[in-house]
Amino acid sequence: MRYIGWTILISFWVFFAAFLHYTLPQRDIVRIVRVFEERQDLNDWTRMFWSRPDEQSDGLINRDVQFLQTVQANGRPMVYRNEDTGWSWPPYFKFDTSNLFTEAADAVSTRAAPEWYVLTHYGWRNEFLTIFPNAISIRPVDGPEASKGIPWINIIVLTLIAAFFYAIWVRWRRFRRARIDPKLEELQDNWEAAGDAVSAKRGRIRRWLDTWKAK
Known part of the structure; x- marks a missing residue:
């Protein structure tokens, strides 16, 4: 992708x-x-x-x-x-x-x-x-x-285009920091928490199996 x-x-x-x-x-x-x-x-x-x-x-x-x-x-x-x-x-x-x-x-x-x-x-x-x-x-x-x-028309047009795309880029960065990044961090935290929970559960099962081995 x-x-x-x-x-x-x-x-x-x-x-x-x-x-x-x-x-x-x-x-x-x-x-x-x-x-x-x-x-x-x-x-x-x-x-x-x-x-x-x-x-x-x-x-x-x-x-x-x-x-x-x-x-x-x-x-x-x-x-x-x-x-x-x-x-x-x-x-x-x-x-x-x-x-x-x-x-x-x-x-x-x-x-x-x-x-x-x-x-x-x-x-x-x-x-x-x-x-x-x-x-x-x-x-x-x-x-x-x-x-x-001096190509004044080209300079003016290219400057306006650069300013337009820069304004879009700045607003995109602000939107990403305010809306997207927090959601991604939340998803990552939830994923890590879920992984920790699975690891803890596996550890309990392993310890339970170890108690049977001791017998």
Whole structure:
């Protein structure tokens, strides 16, 4: 049972960490090389990785999606999608897909004359599942070694989550000390008392048998 409990606990924290990593904003320094629009099929088991800006998106089999092709500062290619999140999850309340697409198109540069941008996004890139991170915003920087800025949103969210779980842990400890531990100690005392009673009874029976042996 203890191994099952540890397995459940570890699985919970792994899934929770993955959820936070997917949802919280991340920043990459990139050079935008192309922007385009392409029709994408929405598979049932990968639909969760695409935005749901309105109720009509739930019934669509495919739809046109805007993409930003970029090259990161380390030379690796990275493709982002550009979709509104609307009022759905994650709560970025992004409604300016067209504006971002225009900004990205105006920011296209070549290897000979690169222009670098900090691109804020959420989500993952997976070639096998054909999923793309969703671009949220871009801003120009001086070069590929420029600072990405302080991730204030991540710091605030993680601090609040840590405070929430710490408050639950403190209240659980208080509840355990006040309610559970006394009951466990009472059960242990009763068990030990019952064991002592059985041992005493066995001792009396053994002494009685010894009296017969003497005869």
